[in-house]
Amino acid sequence: MTGDNEMIEIERIIGRMIARYPELPPDTVEHTVLAIYGRLEGGRIRDYIPLLVEKAARKALTEPRTSTAHLETGLQPTPVPH
Secondary structure, eight states: OOHHHHHHHHHHHHHHHHHHOTTSOHHHHHHHHHHHHHHTTTOSOGGGHHHHHHHHHHHHHTOTTSOSTHHHHOOOOOOOOO
16 A cells, blocks of 8 residues: 555544544544544555554554553553543
């Protein structure tokens, strides 16, 4: 998959995730997807990157009580007390 095609697919994923999680701010969804994509930037086999990004984003976005900061830092999320 070329870089242009990959980025088009990532933008489609962002659109799908925004539609799937309308209760979340679109900026949060976009940030989450792009942060996950950034973590996979060094992967050599690019064909599966969009699939992996979408799966990880779905998981991250369905756990609303955790911070998405760990996506950039690599630190484990800390649950927010309820």
